[in-house]
Amino acid sequence: MTSSNGSRSTLVPATPRQSAVAAATAWNSKDSHGFEGASGGAAARLESAYGADVFSERVMRQRLPKDIFKRMMRTTQLGEALDPEMADIVAAAMKDWAIENGATHYTHWFQPLTGLTAEKHDALSIPDGHGGVLAAFSGSDLVQGETDGSSFPSGGLRATFEARGYTAWDATSPAFLARGEGGVVTLCIPTAFVSWNGEALDKKTPLLRSIDAVAGQALRILKIFGTDVGVSRVITTLGPEQEYFLVDRNLFYARPDLVTCDRTLFGARPPKGQQLEDHYFGSIPARVLAYMAEVERELYRVGVPVKTRHNEVAPGQYEVAPIFENANVACDHQMVLMETLKKVAPRYGLQCILHEKPFAGVNGSGKHNNWSMSTNTGMNLLDPQEQTHTNMQFLTFLCAVIRAVDLHADLLRASIAGASNDHRLGANEAPPAIISIFLGDMLTDIIEQLESGTPKRTLKGGAMDLGARTLPQLPRHSGDRNRTSPFAFTGNKFEFRAVGSSQTSAWPNTVLNTIVAESLDDIATELEKAVGANPSEAKLASAVRAMLQRIIKDHKRVIFNGDGYTQEWHAEAARRGLPNFKDTVEALPALKSKKAVELFKKYKVFTKPELESRFHIFVEKFVKQVSIEAETMVSMARTMILPAALEHQVRLAEAVSTTLAADVECDELRTDLEAFVKLVMRLRSATAKLEAAADHHDADPFAHAKHIKAVVRPAMTELRAAADELESIIAADLWPMPTYRDLLFIK
Ligand code: ADP
């Protein structure tokens, strides 16, 4: 047989893997649109470009009549209701600005429950039939849109006969221009998306409601401490750090699993994986750096304040982080950021992967959700300040969060559940699925002091002497970092680290805000009762102390500063009675609990049907996502891996028969062949088994989800094990797709 050496012969076509790898290695910056321009002079132009495509406060100040501008500011900054009467004037200014900047169309931009963003474009102006144009964008077009909602998931909220959905202008998140390929410019107006009777069909509406809930309750606490002077609003702040992978686009397209599922369903680990940990903060490859710079330029234009970029732990993994903003704007910006990461990558021959776990055995991607509360006057309510032990207001807000996370760990867990995050949570590198809080030494010490009396001291980190005279002394933080905690206090904010990289930020923040609002409400109610109006400082201090002591006693079980990866912690957490929902199927039912329904209803974040609809949508999404994965696996196993394996089998068999024909002993080769044939049969039967498992119908989607957990996923694991074993044996030139080594090391 001559084809056995096929790859070296020019007569035999290369396998898809070979051509993809060749193309990836041959990638040339000059072939790629945009590369050369990406970094040139960027710094110099940065200032003028920043926010250039945002209908910002600056633009509004220039273009709106003074009184209208002032009223807009009262809405955007103080959360006052929008006066619809001024919409016509704002719309006219917005339209002129957009057209002057090249826009032809506008869209109400919203976040349906698919987890993506949606838009429907309409022209800003239309021909008037007499050779001129007519403006086609009025105040009412700005404020309200109507869209056929039936193509978006509603989780049963909308009866099919009432398919209408409405979009409503969110004036607190600035409109911006989206620049597409070929010079297409579209005015994007952030909107909420609701059904005809006002039920939220999106992620923004509940987020806004939850922000209002925290704001109201936090103000009560400030009033009690007398620190509400000049404060008219409390907001939540959010700085989401986004991790992502980049792979070469040619390689990406040679992997059906990446194309359809955004993750690899097969793949033996590379010999040089992450073991060396030399990628983290390593130097960024030139192509990737050019890509990052262009992503940043695009984001700056639309006002997303990205600040940090670096390599992440895994090879091929990177991170980008913006400076924090008010949570509503930050969540919109987070959507723009994910879309921009995806959109720019092809210009550099790259594909951006946002999936939480694209590669087994390699670090997954998260979206660290840095969260705090702040007044409109800029007071960060989670800033411990110098003498933390005397800062009773800070300790009150801190304890409110501790209480909230302990009481509603199940809801927080549910807020980050999903098929893709399942592969990350609880795996070795990521935060465990058990929700606990890391406080660090300084705060833990104060909490312990507080529990047994009046706290007397604040531990200081001191200074680090670097040992060389020319280097500065660095202040040492009072607590080291703990990368294993799902919910960590990091200096002046909490970092919810279990959020998945592909998730929208709005949903976990909606849950976080609501549970904290409830704790603040509880605390405020108790304090108001205990101290009445205008209490003396001493009376207030002792009431606060008594209350915090009780909260600490009741809820300190959720605090854990140790290594969250260890088995001991799992045992200890079980002893403490902390829930451990291992996957989506275990986590989602928390949304149906009576406790959850009442909580969200009380703070007007979700009605019962709205909350139920989320449950249904998440279950459905889980079922769909894993079912597509299972089908993709079956098809790849059958049409790519099995044929390659049989080809290899023929080579082995030929080797045995030709060796025997030459009268040479080859018992070992024969044993190899036998073992190989067995492995191929294992692949065959595992493929059939998965196919049967995935062919499942259930009228009840949650029963289907349970079937997936119990039967489909284990069958996927089995098939993958056989295939990955084959990958490590089959001749490299026969393997039909790029390997982990090809994918993970970008040139
Ligand atoms: P690290 O990787 O060390 O955790 P980064 O600088 O990458 O830190 O990201 C920290 C994030 O936390 C940034 O987005 C930052 O803006 C955000 N952040 C800082 N202070 C606050 C705050 N008060 N509220 C919300 N986010 C904050």
Ligand code: MG
């Ligand atoms: Mg970071």
